[in-house]
Amino acid sequence: MSVPESGHPSIAPARTAKTTTGFTHTLRFRLMLSVALVHVVLMGVFVADAVQEQSDRIQAELYSRGRSLVALTAVASTNALLTEDLGALAEIIQRVKSQPDVVYCEILDSRGRVLGTTHPERLGKELPLLVAKPEQFPLAAGDHILDLQERIRIAGQTVGTVTLGLSTVRMDSALARTWREGLFFILAALIVGSAAAWALSLLTTRGLHNMMEAARKISRGDLDVRVPANSQDEAGMLAIAFNNMVASLKRASEDAAQEHERRTQAERLACVGEMSATIAHEIRNPLSAIINSVNLLGGDALNREERTQVISILNNESGRLSRILGDFLDFAKIRESEPTRADLKGLIEEIANMLYQDHRTGKHLHLTVSCAPDAQTAVFDRDQMRQVLWNLMLNALQSMPEGGELSVRTRRDGEKIMVSIADTGCGIAPQFLEKVTKPFVSSRKGGTGLGLAIVQRILVQHDTQLDIVSKQGAGTEVSFQLNGVS
Known part of the structure; x- marks a missing residue:
């Protein structure tokens, strides 16, 4: 006998990717994220609006105070400027310098000569103004001094100029502190909003979670599971409808099982009848031949050759009958x-x-x-x-x-x-x-x-x-x- 062996290429088994639903894909997470984002956005808008309002108010106050101070300085220095009383001008400059946020102050006559200043090196010299023109908010980037000017007039004639510089550092610090406090409130809002969203999501999705667990049990064949209907809202109504559906499914399943049992029993009886008829049909022919052969062997009408033929028929038919019964037993007793x-x-x-x-x-x-x-x-x-x-x-x-x-x-x-x-x-x-x-x-x-x-x-x-x-x-x-x- 020839028994060759031949190699065949191995086919790699197909791998089925398992997808798992993480927490970030759940309805609870989406609800939490939505509520938390709403809290953060609203708090952010509120803080930005509050900071902007405070900034406008502080800037207006600083500008108004600066305008008042430079105007008062111009009035107070008029007589001293006309008489060129440097001592009085110096005293005025010192008083102005002692005011909060004042960085510099200068008094110039009509010729541009510095008669009073917080910068001693400029005193008595004809120099250009420290600033070319007065400023208003907002200042340029990196500029932390508000520069103001006020002309000294007598009978419509300009006899001098007062320049004043106010520092915005204290204002900027106050605004920065407000921003930090605002960020703290935003963070607090995020934490509180997340906690509130978690509690809300638990209340909202608890019924859905119970129904999901119940659906898993139903898929495993447990039709006795029920979902608690503790609320009167949509989730409670859905739980009631779900329970009614499961009860209806259980009744349908029981009816189907009973119908299946009836059909199975009927098919079993029909199969037994068919098998009985088939076996009877298969056995009838060899059994008839065996009976006839035995009857012939019981008489004296057969010669030796005929008797040998009848015995051969008897052996063949009995062997056939044995095979039929053996096949049937093999079919019936498969373990x-x-x-x-x-x-x-x-x-x-x-x-x-x-x-x-x-x-x-x-x-x-x-x-x-x-x-x-x-x-x-x-x-x-x-x-x-x-x-x-x-x-x-x-x-x-x-x-x-x-x-x-x-x-x-x-x-x-x-x-x-x-x-x-x-x-x-x-x-x-x-x-x-x-x-x-x-x-x-x-x-x-x-x-x-x-x-x-x-x-x-x-x-x-x-x-x-x-x-x-x-x-x-x-x-x-x-x-x-x-x-x-x-």
């Missing part, structure tokens, strides 16, 4: 499978050797076994799989009474091991192709129709089934799959 990891290649070669030896005489049979290197072991019940392979390979050989080619192959497909048995026999008629795995259906004369039915029942216990492809006159290929991982 539960006990799958373990086992050597599939060794089992196939063992059965192939047995069948090859049994059908070798007078046959032109070529039987090959090809097991891919990664498809030589699988998970199955060894005794039951022996019966499956024996029946399938025996059927293939019986379809080739004059010889032919029988090939058994295994290959890996992901986590599955594919097993196929192909022959070049007579094939199966189309009208029998979809029914050959049913009990007592056979396309072969003299067959009981239980062989493939037994195979199908065993394969169902291995979470698979028989797949048959056949072309009449060209051959048949049957295949099934086994688990490749334990």
